[in-house]
Amino acid sequence: MRLLSKIYRAILHPFRRSIRNKLIFIMVVVSVLPIIAVTALAVDNNRQSMETELIGTNVSNMKWTSIYLGEQFSQMNSVLYSVLINPNLNEYIASEEESGLSSQFSAQRNIEDAMASLFYSGNHYISGIELYLKRSGKLFTMNASQNQIRTLDRVPAPYNELFNQRKDFMIQNSPEGDRFQLIRSINRFENREILGGITLEVRWAILDQTLSLLNPANDQTVIIAGPDGEVLYQMGSDDLSAEQVAKIVKGGTEPGYERQGDEYVFYNTIDPMKLKLIKIIPLSAINQSAQATMHYGIWIGTITVAAAILIAVLLAWRTATPIVLLARSMQGLNLIRQGDKPLSGRMDEIGLLETKLYNMSHRIREHIKSEYSMNLEKKTAELKALQAQINPHFLQNTLQMIGSMLFSKKPAESYETIRSLSEMFRYVIREPDDLATLKQELEHMNNYMVIQQQRFQSRLQYSLEVDERLLQSRIPKLTLQPIVENAFMHGLDSQAGGWELSVKVAQASIAEAEGGVGALAGAGVTITISDNGVGIGAERLREVRQRLSYADGQVWTRGERIGLGNVASRLQMHFGKAYGLAIDSEVGVGTRITIHIPGEMQGGELHD
CATH class of the missing domain: 3.30.450.30 (Dynein light chain 2a, cytoplasmic)
Structure with a gap:
């Protein structure tokens, strides 16, 4: 124990008596550790970069290779179809039901000629062609070593498997393994009766x-x-x-x-x-490339560490005395606050450093202000871009529905759906103001519901109850329709049976919620959107309410749609914490979203 104590004191003694030694030790540590960390990070980043590049490149290559392979298989499939639609084959199948041998022989010869022509035209990858007719049991074989017709007393194994499993086609390897057989069944067009099968033997090398x-x-x-x-x-x-x-x-x-x-x-x-x-x-x-980088990094890191130690010792030794004075003069500098400690007026190197640091702090403050403004503008642009989006799946389904309606519905019904979609586009692509009237928001939501009611028809029950005196109240643009769309995607879509969705706009003095923003107090307008969907579990509901409570005016632009967090954030950003969004839900019963905004009443007074 005493030996360990003596060693400990012997190590610390030089640093207790000399600030220069302390500075040397600190500078060495500060110089060496970042170099080691940077080297390690460089190796790891190189490996991650290679991994990302490898994954991206191979995913892309797999996509295009699959497309090209699919085209090759489609060409092989077309070869089989050229035989299936050959008039000589249909003539021969028809002649099997006749008693004349001469007609059968002629049709049979034509089939052989067609198979021979196909075989020799694709000789660079086709190694054989087989045609089996179930009724007569005849097997036509065409390859490099033989050209024959046999009558079999049983169905060959590949065709037997194809017929029993009622497959249209199948692929299997040849016994040698260097070729594969593309086998397709021949069916009668009228009743899908199995007439036989055809096989194309292809070299894998193609x-x-x-x-x-x-x-x-x-x-x-x-x-x-x-x-x-x-x-x-x-x-x-x-x-x-x-x-x-x-x-x-x-x-x-x-x-x-x-x-x-x-x-x-x-x-x-x-x-x-x-x-x-x-x-x-x-x-x-x-890992091989990462290891090569690591070896180079170790050598460079070792040399850099040695140089850093030498430089640190020299600098610490030469600058130990004035470093204290420099530290004292730096105490008055602050890169965040506007007020700074007055300069000491020194004329030596320390004074020069003090002046430069003072000027640098001003430049950094201006840079921080510029960065803040740029980030704010970027967030605003991202929000406007997000507001201008229409769910591509909703658009695709709507266009498909309109296409069907043009053939099955009256022109007036088709026009109403097209008009609603057009009005939605006009609303979102128009130069977006921060606020819209409640009337405009309800019209945009109703256009969305016209399309949804046309899609789901009798399954969807939609009700809207509005106090028309409140229609001039202001609300952030694209607030209601995203919430209704959210109800379809997360509540109603997974709910069996009939769907119910109701929207109610009323004057309220107090709107209370169990979670989310808590109590939304103050006179204003309450908008309630309710559905009978699957609801939200207690744990998930707690998480959603917690996110809404942390909105605090932040502009959230992550994701592809405007979510509840974005809506709650914009409400508080425009109207303050007294207003916002609350959520209440029960599994198996449904979900209710309550929005509280200031109100403007026509024909009366609404104090807010």
Whole structure:
């Protein structure tokens, strides 16, 4: 214990007696630690940048490669269709039902000629063609080694599977593994009766040039998997388990990626065959470059640390004496407050530094003011841009509905829907004022509801109750329609049965809410929007109310739509904390949004 105490005192003793030693130690630490941190961050940022670049590049490559592969499979499918629609095939199928052998022989010869022409025209990737007719049991075979017709007493295995599972087409590997068979059923047009099947045998090598768009390296693997999770074709040696492939195949048609252990797995769907394109990239591909950067960083960091220690020692030794005076003169400087301590008037280097720091503080203050103004303008522009948006899904559904109405509804009904959509566009693209009248907001909301009522018709019950004396009250633009749209998306959309939505505008002296902004006191206008949707759970409702209580006039512009937080924030920003938005909800019962704003009454007095 005494030995440790002596060592401790021996280490601290030089720093207790000399401010110069303390300054040397501090400067060394301050110089070295940032260099180490920057080096570590550089390595990590380099790895993250490479990871982001790798993910972005491969997601894009997977998208385009899937499109090109889909086009190739579509071309192969077109080859099969060219046989299916060939008049000679229809003639032969019809001749099977006749007794004349001469007509059958002639049609049969025509089919052979058509298959031969197709085979030789696509010889660079087609290795064989088969045609099986179920009624006669005849199998036409055309490849490089044979051209024959056989009569079979049983249905061949691939076609038997195709017929039993009632599939239109399927893809399977050849026994050699270097080719695949695209098999499609032949059905009678009138009643979908299965007449037979046709097979196109294709070399996998025809897809290699397209798969090269993925830039597979030696340690990377590209896989094409079938709809049932079977690996049909593989470039590279890395394998995925059958469970992993099946999970990816069943994961949907959207492109994506995921990290599985020490690998990144990218995937996308190849239409129209519903195959899965999978690419496996080991994590080492990213780490190798990061390690090279780390080695360079360690060498540079070591040299920089040594130089920093040397410079710190020299500077500390030479500047220890005047540093105290400089610190005293800096006590009066403040980069935030306008008032500064008067300059000491020194003429030496310390005085020069003092003057420069004083001038710099003024420039920084001006810069802070400029940055604040720029950020404020940016937030205002973002809010206006957000206000000018119409939900693209709502627009798409509306346009599709109008297209249907043009064929099924009266012109007047179609015109009313088009007029409502036009009025909505006119309202949002017009030069946006900060405030609109309550009448204008209600008209915009009603145009939205005209479209929604046309979409959902008898399922939606909508009621509007308004005290018309309050219609000239002012309200932030785009306040009501986003809340009604929010009710459809989060409340009614998941509710089975009939939907009910009501809006009530009334004069109120006090509007109280259990949460959100608390008590919204003062005479004014209360707007209540209620629905019978699924409601909000207690925990989620608490979180929403907490967010609304923290709005405090902030302009929130995150996301693609105007949310409750944005509405609450703008209400408080325009009218103060006495006004705002409150929410009340119960699971299985519905949700009620209460908005409290100042009022302007026509034909009477409304004190606020």
